[in-house]
Amino acid sequence: MTLKVDCPTCKKDVIWHSDNEFRPFCSKRCQLIDLGEWADEGHKITQPIQGAAVMTEDMLDALEDEFLQHNKFFVEPE
Ligand SMILES: [Zn+2]
Numbered sequence: 001m002t003l004k005v006d007c008p009t010c011k012k013d014v015i016w017h018s019d020n021e022f023r024p025f026c027s028k029r030c031q032l033i034d035l036g037e038w039a040d041e042g043h044k045i046t047q048p049i050q051g052a053a054v055m056t057e058d059m060l061d062a063l064e065d066e067f068l069q070h071n072k073f074f075v076e077p078e
Pocket of ligand 1: 012026
């Protein structure tokens with residue numbers, strides 16, 4: 001007798017077996033998708049981490065410029 005569950009990601013039947021290291025998921029892909037959704041609370045799976053890193057670097061540059069400008073403001077109060 002086998003126990004079957006629904007894969008939480010794609011709803012396929014998954015046989016609950018100790019050989020299935022991804023249970024209750026049907027595959028590693030579905031497991032990763034679910035973990036990613038947990039980490040991000042939703043729908044950012046399509047954004048790869050490296051894309052975010054590039055954006056962060058650009059944003060840091062922009063923030064640094066802005067910070068320096070504001071800092072200059074504060075340094076010259078008169
Ligand atoms: Zn699945």
